[in-house]
Amino acid sequence: MFFASDNAGPVHPQIMNRIVADNAGFALPYGKDPVMDEVRASIRKTFEAPDAAVYLVATGTAANVLALGCYTQPWQVIFASEISHIEEDECNAPEFYSGGAKIKLIPTKDKMTPQALRDAVARRDPEDVHMAQRGPVSITQVTERGSVHSLDELRALTAVAQEFELPVHMDGARFANALVALGCSAAEMTWKLGVDVLSFGGTKNGCMGVEAVIFFDPSKAWEFELRRKRGAHLFSKHRYLSAQMAGYLQDDLWKTTAKLANENAAYLAAGLKARGAHFMTEPQANMIFVSFPRAVHQRLHDAGAQYALWDAPLEGPQDEDIAARLVCDWSISRTQIDAFLGYF
Template sequence: MFFASDNAGPVHPSVMEALTAGNAGYAPSYGVDQTMVEVTARLREIFEAPEAAVYLVPTGTAANALALATLSDPWQTIFCSSVAHIHEDECNAPEFYSGGAKLTLVGRGDKMGAEELHAAIAGEQTRGVHGPQRGPVSITQVTERGTLYSLGELRGLCDVAKGFGLPVHMDGARFANALVALGCTAAEMTWKAGVDAVSFGGTKNGLMGVEAVIFFDPSKAWEFELRRKRGAHLFSKHRYLSLQMRAYLEGDLWIASARKANDNAAYLAEGLRQIEGTSFVYEPQANMIFCAFSRAAHQRLHDTGAAYYVWSGSLEGADPQEALEARLVCDWAIERAQIDAFLDILRG
């Protein structure tokens, strides 16, 4: 019963098979393999962007940090939500790879509002040479609390950024989950809304370890290539990244895996709704659930030794009925029987 993270799930069998099949013989290195040519063509097709520059890196942190470094200067600030992954979970990698660009946190929740963003941007670049200059806006979709920006909200944020002449980056670690939930196209959720670059996630959705960075403005391509190499994220045996991504895109496996993960989370959420004393901190919208239930229920789950998830607060508190928050993440591989077992223990 593993709900701690979609990073913890297995690699999809189709991806493992593709790696084994592609392991025969020799292939050009450093990203000029034929498989990468096919990946680039397919991603351009998916995003309806025939001139887009497409690159692969092994981690989401590398994707976000290198993309933002390419979009910003060291003396600028990057605007993001107060709980953005680039702020809370990347050990200052964007600051490091950009050579010193800082982060300006917008709002207090997982989603930025257009008015909040406008106020934050307007508040910078007011001290001349003494203060940080305005830099890119980074939007997380799905957010770190499992919620979604609607297409209208994305357009609103991008319009604010463009009003100040700023580029927009999307952290799409769970890009496919958001796409499935919104029922839109990749183009509608990115460049058609005003996004300039996207970190297109795969690792959380069935890949061994690869993310794509896509620039809709190809003029950024050479700088990104240099930053990727200088930052030690250009794989020599690059075909093993390309093989994963090609398998992910073939037959829309990326869509099918995300839909299964979202459906699993919806099934879990429906079960949680039926349990008295359980409440949602955020309304579930994709494959990540934030809910609260009693300390006693948490203790029952942990006593089994088989329930793995993230929670806040102490299990040793005096009040067994005190509600403690839990984060439950579903991936494509978790079985309904495991979800049912988790719910049965929670019911007591």
């Protein structure tokens, strides 16, 4: 009964097998391995972007902040939701890797709205030397509250960025979950809408530890290579990153694992609804934010269930509803979900 994080699940066997297969013999280091050529070609085909520059790093934080660093000057601001991943979970790494640029937080309970973004951008006077200047827009897809921006919602946000000639970064740690939920293509959810650079997640969706950074504008490629090296994120034995991503992309495994994770979350959500739980947001991908009585939480914790309490401690009045975050990955079984629901 493990619903704490999709970071905690096992590596998919197809990916593990690919690592083992590519462990034979010697391969050039630092991204010059032949498997990286395969990865680059596969991602370009998947995203219908033949000129895209593609790089691998080991963590989502590295992917986000190195990508943003290529589009952000120290005197600029990064526009992002106040509950964006780069605000809530990156320990000021975007500020560090951009040389001190600020994050301008757009007030929201979930998704950033076009009007709120436009208002925040418009307040920055590009001719005022005393004011932090306009910088890139960063969109978290899936959001940190488990919602998925529709294509129209993404298009409306990127339209604001284009209006002010600002680049757009997409934090796609759960990109695959969002894509499967929307039933669209990778191109439709990125560069066709005006996204300039994507952090394409693998770790949360069946990989051991690899993320891709995809520049739809290849002019930033060399700068990224320098930033990756200077930031100590260029792997020597890079083929083990390449092998993971190659296994992840093979036969669209990345979509298969995301579909399984989303379906597991939908099954869990249906069971919770049937038991009277209250949802903070409507589940759309593989994260659920839900509240139910503390007595049930205590029974679950006593039974060894692992998940995050969201707004109150485990101790307190038994009948008080308290919120939790439940995350499903591809490997969770229906038996585990049924066991969890059995404590209601």
